[in-house]
Amino acid sequence: MSTPTRRAAPFEGSSLDAVVAELTEEVRELYTADEVPWVIGYSGGKDSTAILQLVWLALKELPVEQRKKTVYVISTDTLVENPIVASWVSQSLETMRLAAEEQALPIEPNRLTPATKDTFWVNLIGRGYPAPRPKFRWCTERMKIKPSNSFIRRIVRQHGEAIMVLGIRKQESQARARAMAKHEKRRVRDRLSPNGNLPNSLVYSPIEDWSNDEVWTFLMQQANPWGYSNKDLLTMYQGASADSECPLVVDSSTPSCGDSRFGCWTCTLVEQDKSMAAMIQNDEEKEWMRPLLDLRNKLDVSDDSHLRDFRKMKGNIQLFGDRIVHGPYTQQSRETWLRDLLEAQTWVRANGPEEVRSLELITMAELHEIRQLWVFEKHEVEDSLPRIYKEKTGEDFPGRPLDEHLTLGADEIDLLREACEGDELLFSTARELLAVERRFRTMTRRSGLFEELEKSVKRGFFQDKEDAHAWALKKKQLREEIAEYLPLIEDSKDEENADAPA
Structure with a gap:
């Protein structure tokens, strides 16, 4: 998400007014061509702000009677967004809502959040998922893709189809350019590309050919039509290091803030949070974010x-080569x-x-x-x-x-721990066995009790980590020996069958 780096000669020599006039006319033609509702992905960054401004300006020029279909503006808040950006976006959405009402525009802002069971802290602190890594990026699907896709699917169910309006640009990266070129070849209507991950939805990318400097030229010279300050947006960008914008994520191929400046403050998919560090360094009024940066760095440990x-989540032991894969x-x-x-x-x-x-x-x-x-x-x-x-x-x-039947008091826990004589694995196993028995105690039918107890015993079967490692290695060795001798056994059977009388 970078700021302008040079004085631009934008739009290949065309004037800004000419470019905006041409694009807003295109927007009006597409908008009035059918009854399919539009969904605009808005992150609060420069690209999504630019496309929303273009759509807003285009609709203002339409007669009121032609502003028939709703334009849904969706912004996904993961609940661990950079607090400065999260506040900016929330205030922008509220300002946008009031301005749309005053100007009689069918623009409906929506702040989306993940379901409680899918949030970052519920999974990390509640379930114990380790901090996200490139090979275990459990956060993207739960916190970004599911909320936006659920909203879009609901619109599709209601109307049969939807058009996604996104601020994606070919100059963002070579991978993005290749993906956009691929979808461009499959366009079913002028400027509308198919969405491979969401059936019955099309993608419209009005600024796909714009450069970074052209986006900023537009934002700095064209007043924000819902009354928010684009100069403040530029100031926010300048307060952090140059990088990529955090986009609306609707599929796993979309970059998910792992390389972006303004993403989740808890993100461990990058080596360091340069944006938050820069904000703290550049503005003493943002020193209050220091504890957040410290916690993020504490989460990000290499080993x-x-x-x-x-043990893994279900209690099994998993090996990678000859070493344990921790759970x-x-x-x-x-x-x-x-x-x-x-x-x-x-x-x-x-x-x-x-x-x-x-x-x-x-x-x-x-x-x-x-x-x-x-x-x-x-x-x-x-x-x-x-x-x-x-x-x-x-x-x-x-x-x-x-439920008092399901919990143990501090005295009871202390007695149990004392009885286990410092053996933490024995303590956790005994505690789990007690919990299972107490849960089944109030049931009319206790069917399944022994199966649950057996699972608990299997999880606590080992003396310690070294015992579990040795057992897993022995099990692996037995499997390899069986795999080695199995072909010999099959050959022996084939020979016996061949010698048998017809």
């Missing part, structure tokens, strides 16, 4: 095996991440400027979901989340007490 269970974060690690997050949130609320005094780094809905996961799926029946919340915020957790 986090000491933070993760040696989810341990209970201790997840509790530490929660403490660090709540501590950062509490510090920002107490020491940040007035506009961030109510900042939510994690929502109450996410905390409730994490609590449920810890107690009912992880069998961590000591129910430690309310205690951690009180410890780090100084306030009582506002959640209702869980």
